[in-house]
Amino acid sequence: MVKLKRFGMDWRGIASWQSLTMPPSESSDPVIVALGYFGPWQWRMLLLVALVKVPAAWQMMSILFLASSPESFGGMYFCARTDRDRWTPQEWIEKWHPKSNKYLNGFDPCFVYAGYANDSAPSPYNDGLIGCKDFEFLVDRTTMITQWSLVCDRNRLINVVQSLYLFGIFCGGVVTYSLLKIISPRTIIVVGAALQVAAGIALALQPIYILHCFLKFLVGLSACIMFSAGYQIVVDVTSGQPKLIAGVCYELFWSFGALSLGWMNEAARSWVNLQLMITCPTLLFILLCWFLPDSPRWLIAHGKHKQAENLLRSAAKVNGNILPDDYAVSKPDKPATNNEAEKEPLEKMKVFCCQLIWISTIVTYYGGLLNFRNVGGTNLPGRTTIAGVAEIVGTIIGLVLVLKSRYKIGFMSFLLFIGGICCVCSWAITPNFMGSRGGWAMVGLAVVGRISIACSLAVMTNGGTADYIPIARRPFITMLLLTGGRFFLMGAPFLNSLAFYADSITLSAYGVLILVAALSSFYLFFTSEYKHGPLTARILPKASSNVKPKKPSDENIVGTHINPCFVNDEGIERVI
Incomplete structure (x- = not known):
C-alpha cells in the first residue's frame, strides 16, 4: 500500500483525494503514485493546456463575424449603378429595385427591373426582373462578403468556406489518433499551434477566395489536433473523479472563447483585423509551451523512462507527495486478463x-x-x-x-x-x-x-x-x-x-x-x-482505503x- 502526502492548500475537497491509501492495483501505477488523483501540478497544467480551446472556439465561430451580412451592422448592398454621377444610391434603389419585406432594408438587393440598362425608360416595372452580377456596398467595415461580393447566389460560397474548416476538424481527429502512436502530445500541440498561426495570418493577408478556402481547412486541421492532443494530456495526468472534473473544465474554455468573440469583433471593425486578433494569441501559447509538460504515460509507453521519471519526481514535489524509496518508472505490467x-x-x-x-x-x-x-x-x-x-x-x-x-x-x-x-x-x-x-x-x-x-x-x-x-x-x-x-x-x-x-x-x-x-x-x-x-x-475509484482492487x-x-x-x-x- 502507498500513501500520498496531502498538500497544505485548501482546494475545497480536491485535496482530500491526495491523502489516500491507494489500493494495490493503483500502487503499481507510477503516474498515480507520483501525482495522485489531482493536485496543484495538475491544476496548473490544466489551465495551461486548456488555453488551446479558446482560439479553437474563435476560429470555429469566426465565420459569423468574418462574413457577417451588411444588414447586421447597419449597412446595405444593391445592384451596381450604371451611372454613379446621375443616380444617388437611394434614387437608384427606389427606381430599379423591387420592394420586398423579406429583406431588412425593404427591397430585394439581388434583382433589378430589366429596364435598368436603359435607365431613361419611363416605366421599367413591366420589363421583368434580372439578377445582379455586380454590387455596391454601403458599410462602415469590411467583411469577406464585401471583399468577394458573397451575396445573393454567391452567398452559398460562405457555407463552402465553413464546411472546409469543418472538414479540417474531421481530418484532424483521425490525424491525431494516428500521430499519437509515434509523436508525443506536447509535440503535436506545438506543431498544431505553429500551423494555425501560419495559416491564420495567411488567411488575413491573401486576396484569393480559393486560397482562402484551403487555408481555412488547414486552420481547422490544426485546431483539432491541438485540442485533441491537449485533452490527451489532461486525461493522462489525472485519475478518478478529478479526471471527470478536469475534462469538463477543459471544455469550459471553449465556452469562454464563444462568449468573447463577438465583442472582439466590435473592436476589430474589419474582418482582416479580427482574423489577426484570433490568430496572434496562439503565438503566445507557443511560447508558453516551454512550460507545458508532456504526457508521462506516453513517455513510459515509448520507453523514455528516465525522462518520465524526472517529470514525475518534479511534479510530485509540487503536489507535496512523498515518493517511496524504491520508486521507479517502467512500462506497466501486463494487465489482468x-x-x-x-x-x-x-x-x-x-x-x-x-x-x-x-x-x-x-x-x-x-x-x-x-x-x-x-x-x-x-x-x-x-x-x-x-x-x-x-x-x-x-x-x-x-x-x-x-x-x-x-x-x-x-x-x-x-x-x-x-x-x-x-x-x-x-x-x-x-x-x-x-x-x-x-x-x-x-x-x-x-x-x-x-x-x-x-x-x-x-x-x-x-x-x-x-x-x-x-x-x-x-x-x-x-x-x-x-x-x-x-x-x-x-x-x-x-x-x-x-x-x-x-x-x-x-x-x-x-x-x-x-x-x-x-x-x-x-x-x-x-x-x-x-x-x-x-x-x-x-x-x-472511491476516496476510501477499502476500495476493491x-x-x-x-x-x-x-x-x-x-x-x-x-x-x-x-x-x-x-x-x-
Whole structure:
C-alpha cells in the first residue's frame, strides 16, 4: 500500500483525494503514485493546456463575424449603378429595385427591373426582373462578403468556406489518433499551434477566395489536433473523479472563447483585423509551451523512462507527495486478463444509439452555435454571449449528472427531450410584418436547446459512450463514433442557410436532432442503465482505503480523444 502526502492548500475537497491509501492495483501505477488523483501540478497544467480551446472556439465561430451580412451592422448592398454621377444610391434603389419585406432594408438587393440598362425608360416595372452580377456596398467595415461580393447566389460560397474548416476538424481527429502512436502530445500541440498561426495570418493577408478556402481547412486541421492532443494530456495526468472534473473544465474554455468573440469583433471593425486578433494569441501559447509538460504515460509507453521519471519526481514535489524509496518508472505490467471480457460481444443496437447521440450532439452543439446568426435580430455579439453562457450552464449540469446521478443517461434524455421540444416549438412564434419569427422569444427557445445539448456533450465526453462498448474495442470504436459525428457536422452550414426561407426551419431541424438524441438516450437508459446501473459508477475509484482492487484496464475509460499507443501484450488497445 502507498500513501500520498496531502498538500497544505485548501482546494475545497480536491485535496482530500491526495491523502489516500491507494489500493494495490493503483500502487503499481507510477503516474498515480507520483501525482495522485489531482493536485496543484495538475491544476496548473490544466489551465495551461486548456488555453488551446479558446482560439479553437474563435476560429470555429469566426465565420459569423468574418462574413457577417451588411444588414447586421447597419449597412446595405444593391445592384451596381450604371451611372454613379446621375443616380444617388437611394434614387437608384427606389427606381430599379423591387420592394420586398423579406429583406431588412425593404427591397430585394439581388434583382433589378430589366429596364435598368436603359435607365431613361419611363416605366421599367413591366420589363421583368434580372439578377445582379455586380454590387455596391454601403458599410462602415469590411467583411469577406464585401471583399468577394458573397451575396445573393454567391452567398452559398460562405457555407463552402465553413464546411472546409469543418472538414479540417474531421481530418484532424483521425490525424491525431494516428500521430499519437509515434509523436508525443506536447509535440503535436506545438506543431498544431505553429500551423494555425501560419495559416491564420495567411488567411488575413491573401486576396484569393480559393486560397482562402484551403487555408481555412488547414486552420481547422490544426485546431483539432491541438485540442485533441491537449485533452490527451489532461486525461493522462489525472485519475478518478478529478479526471471527470478536469475534462469538463477543459471544455469550459471553449465556452469562454464563444462568449468573447463577438465583442472582439466590435473592436476589430474589419474582418482582416479580427482574423489577426484570433490568430496572434496562439503565438503566445507557443511560447508558453516551454512550460507545458508532456504526457508521462506516453513517455513510459515509448520507453523514455528516465525522462518520465524526472517529470514525475518534479511534479510530485509540487503536489507535496512523498515518493517511496524504491520508486521507479517502467512500462506497466501486463494487465489482468479476462477471456470472457475480451470476447464480450458488441451490442450493435446500443452502439448505434451512441452514434445517433454523437451525431445529434456534435451537429447541434457546433452547428447550432453558428445558427445563432439566424435568431434574435441584429445584435449578434449579445446572442453569441448568451449562447456561451448557456453552454457553461449545460456543461455544469452534465458534470453534476456524471458525478452525482446514478442514472445520468436517463436524466440526460429528459433534458434533451425538453430542449428538443422547445426548439421545434419555434414554429409557434407569431411572425412579424416581415414574416420573420426571429426575436428574443426564439433566442430563449434556442438557449434551452443549447443547455440540453451542452449537457449531452459533457455526459458523453465523460464516460457516456464507454459504458456500452467492451474495453478491448473501446479506443477504436469511440474514435469512429466521434469521427462519424464530425462527418455529418460538415453539412451544418448548408442546413443553417435554409433560414433564408423561414427563421424557424433551422432551429426546428436542430430540435428534431435533439429529440433523436433524447430517444436514443432513453433506449440506453431503459435497456442498460435502469436495469444494471451505470458502469462508470462501478469503475471510478472511491476516496476510501477499502476500495476493491480492479484491473488496470478498468481505470481511465472516460474521454473521447483516446491515446492509441497503450497496448497490452495480447495486442489489445486500452485507454490508460
